[in-house]
Amino acid sequence: EVQLLESGGGLVQPGGSLRLSCVVSGFTFSKYAMSWVRQAPGKGLEWVSGFSGSNSKTYYADSVKGRFTISRDNPGNTLFLQMNSLTAADTAVYYCARDVGDYKTRTYNCFDPWGQGTLVIVSS
Amino acid sequence: EIVLTQSPATLSLSPGERATLSCRASQSVGRYLAWYQQKPGQAPRLLIYDAINRATDIPVRFTGGGSGTDFTLTISSLQPEDFAVYHCQQYGNWPLTFGGGTKVEI
Numbered sequence: 001e002v003q004l005l006e007s008g009g010g011l012v013q014p015g016g017s018l019r020l021s022c023v024v025s026g027f028t029f030s031k032y033a034m035s036w037v038r039q040a041p042g043k044g045l046e047w048v049s050g051f052s053g054s055n056s057k058t059y060y061a062d063s064v065k066g067r068f069t070i071s072r073d074n075p076g077n078t079l080f081l082q083m084n085s086l087t088a089a090d091t092a093v094y095y096c097a098r099d100v101g102d103y104k105t106r107t108y109n110c111f112d113p114w115g116q117g118t119l120v121i122v123s124s
Numbered sequence: 125e126i127v128l129t130q131s132p133a134t135l136s137l138s139p140g141e142r143a144t145l146s147c148r149a150s151q152s153v154g155r156y157l158a159w160y161q162q163k164p165g166q167a168p169r170l171l172i173y174d175a176i177n178r179a180t181d182i183p184v185r186f187t188g189g190g191s192g193t194d195f196t197l198t199i200s201s202l203q204p205e206d207f208a209v210y211h212c213q214q215y216g217n218w219p220l221t222f223g224g225g226t227k228v229e230i
Contacts, residue, residue, distance in 0.1 A: 035220070045160075045168065045211050047220040061219045062125070100173055109215035110158035112170035112179055 002026035002113055004096050009118030016086050016122070022079040022096030022115055030074040033099040033107045036081045037114075038092035048094070049081065052107055063089070086122045093117040126150050126214050128223035135228045143199040145210055145226045152192045153216030159188055159197045160211045162225075168211060172197065202228070 008020040020036070035050030049060045049070040058070055069082040079096050097111035127150040137143055147157065155175040160168035170179040172188035175195060185200040199206055207230055212223040 037222075044225045045162075045213070045222040047213075047222065050220070059218050059220075095167055100170065100179070108158075108173060109156075109220055110170065110173050110213055111168075112173075114167035114169075116167055 002098070004098065004113060004115035006094065006096050006115045006118040009094065009120045011121045011123065012086055013124050014087055014122055017082070017084045018086065018120060020081040020083065020094055020096075020118060020120075022081075024077050024079070024096075024098070027098070028102075029072075029077045031102040031104065033103070033109070034072065034079045035097050035099075035109075035111060036070065036079075037095045037097055037111070038090075038120075039095070039117075040089075040092040043092075046092070050109070052099075052109055083120070086120075088122050091120060091122050093119050125219055126153060126217050126221050128212055128214055128221055130210075130212055130223035130226045132226060133224070135226060136230070137202055137228065138230065139202050139204055141202050143197075143202055143206075143228055145197040145199075145228075147190075147195040147197070147212035147223050149193045149195075149214055151217075153214040155191050156214055156216035157188075157190070157195050158213045158215065159186075160213065161206075161208050162211060163208045171210075199228075 033052045036048040067085045071080045095117045097114040100108040129148045131146045157175045159172040162168040187198045189196045
């Protein structure tokens, strides 16, 4: 069974940092592009950052560029999101999500499955 | 950045009725459009990718259509478990973007 489990969320003060983790199982992690998507309370989905393609190029939303860094540990089956200089606008549930396809067949940049999310609250 | 506009924001229907949801892109995304379903307290679930292809185990009552800038998701006969929020997402250009969502309610 494919599983994605996020952790690392919590309450942080404005200007602070957090590191989110997403541990996966049930598939060969190194063969898939991965992304982080967030959802502010009562709002829609916002793609944050992702890997794409077999060269593992990284991409970021403008709203987080220069503050967030995505990385991965393939042997450890873990995806990370380092978040710095946090503001109230970063308050959201953060989901990790796997690409529909793998690097061998095709990278789609749409996502299935998703983890259950981890809540980040930025507040003083 | 490509902006996706979903309409209507809320769709009030009864079980058994047909639902038609719209997603319009600010510029062409070809067929690189996905639809997700999200229920309260749950993560999104992929329904449709490449505008028309049903994801694994998605019932045939869900149908995606369109290309370029105008897309639709049709639910042929609403089941009680279909009342949820539906999101579209384009992956034709970086950054990836989502629409604002359509809530399908009873």
